[in-house]
Amino acid sequence: QVQLEESGGGSVQAGGSLRLSCAASGRTLSSYSMGWFRQTAGKEREFVAAIQASGRLSSYADFVQGRFTISRDNDKNMVTLQMTMLKAEDTAVYYCGANPNAYAHSSDSTDYNYWGRGTQVTVSS
Numbered sequence: 424q425v426q427l428e429e430s431g432g433g434s435v436q437a438g439g440s441l442r443l444s445c446a447a448s449g450r451t452l453s454s455y456s457m458g459w460f461r462q463t464a465g466k467e468r469e470f471v472a473a474i475q476a477s478g479r480l481s482s483y484a485d486f487v488q489g490r491f492t493i494s495r496d497n498d499k500n501m502v503t504l505q506m507t508m509l510k511a512e513d514t515a516v517y518y519c520g521a522n523p524n525a526y527a528h529s530s531d532s533t534d535y536n537y538w539g540r541g542t543q544v545t546v547s548s
Contacts, residue, residue: 425450425521425537431503432542437511439546443504445519445539452476453497456522459504460532461515462541468518468532472504476525484530486512511548516541 431443445457458473472493474481481493490509495502502519520535527534 425452425455427519427521427537427539429517429519429539429542432517432544434545434547435509437509437546437548439509440505440507441509441544443506443517443519443542443544445502445504447500447502447521451497452495452500452502452521454523454525455537456525456527456529457493457495457502458520458522458529458532458535459493459502459517460520460535461513461517461544463515469515470530470532471517473522473528473530474502475528480528482528482530506544509544509546511546514544514546516543 426448459471460468462468472483474493492505518541521537
């Protein structure tokens, strides 16, 4: 069992930055690929970024357009999402997920077995 907890959300103005963190407990994250997704009210969870267990390969949603960076520190059992040049449309609850396929960097939320409770990001224009 993996417990995930997101932090780092908040309210920023458009153009600002936030750094989200996902801390794991229960098991080491080194055997899981990890992903960040986001969700707004009435919509399905949307892929943002994912990274292999090794950290070697990552993938991003098209809307990221070079603004976000996913990284991980397996020694600290943590994954981060650095977000820059935030836009109002980035407003959402952001979730991290753990995928038991260590080699994946999947955009499919059904591949992720464990989820945190989310952290709210609000970007004002």
